[in-house]
Amino acid sequence: MKTLMATTLGLCFAAAPLFAAGHASGDAEAGEKVFKKCKACHAIVDADDNTIVKGGRTGPNLYGVFMRTAGSVEGFKYGKSLVAAGEAGLEWNEEDFLAYVTDPKKFLRTYLDDKKAKSKMAFKLKGDEDRADVWAYLVSVGPEPEAEMEAETENESASN
Numbered sequence: 001m002k003t004l005m006a007t008t009l010g011l012c013f014a015a016a017p018l019f020a021a022g023h024a025s026g027d028a029e030a031g032e033k034v035f036k037k038c039k040a041c042h043a044i045v046d047a048d049d050n051t052i053v054k055g056g057r058t059g060p061n062l063y064g065v066f067m068r069t070a071g072s073v074e075g076f077k078y079g080k081s082l083v084a085a086g087e088a089g090l091e092w093n094e095e096d097f098l099a100y101v102t103d104p105k106k107f108l109r110t111y112l113d114d115k116k117a118k119s120k121m122a123f124k125l126k127g128d129e130d131r132a133d134v135w136a137y138l139v140s141v142g143p144e145p146e147a148e149m150e151a152e153t154e155n156e157s158a159s160n
Contacts, residue, residue, distance in 0.1 A: 024094060024136035026129070031137025034130045038062075041123070044141055052141050059121065064142045065092050081108045081117040088112065097135050101125040 039055035044063045046052060052063065060073040070086035071078040085108055090096060100107040104119035111117075125131050 024132070024139045026132030026134070026136035028133070028136040028140035030129075031133035031135070031140075034125075034134050035137055037123075037125065038134065041121075044138070047143070062138050065097070066139050066142055067091050067093065079118060079120040081112060081114070081119060084114075084117075085111050094132070094135050098128075098131045101131050101134070 035053065038059075039053055041056040041059035042053075042062050043055035043057065044052040045061050046063050060076040060078070068091065070090040070092060071083035072086055088111070090111060096107075096111075101124070103124055104121040105117070108117040108119050109115055125134065
């Protein structure tokens, strides 16, 4: 019994970096390198306007993407389908992000159950590992996911 408890505790400590990285299964350091493919269209600029990654403006700022409602960055003009997905409840988590960057149009068509749904993002990120690594990187440079989720919970409580 003690061996089982010790093993379980050891596994919990070994898994802690995954949870600390914001529920990301990839390698953030590797994701930083892969993100170079994304920065042609996307920048990462924090809430205080500090640039983390200088990038294009064709795509929205990806700072704080974890659990952000799809199509919701102020001042960015999204396609109708992505806005509709956000209105239907899409909040970016690892699973949905990975599916989206695999094939944005296919993801939106499936998510919205709409054969006419489109995505303004034509780029498809190849490689399961690369997609997971980019997600891990985005989460690692964003605000702490737990703090972000707590703030959302407080906002919901205040509005009730």
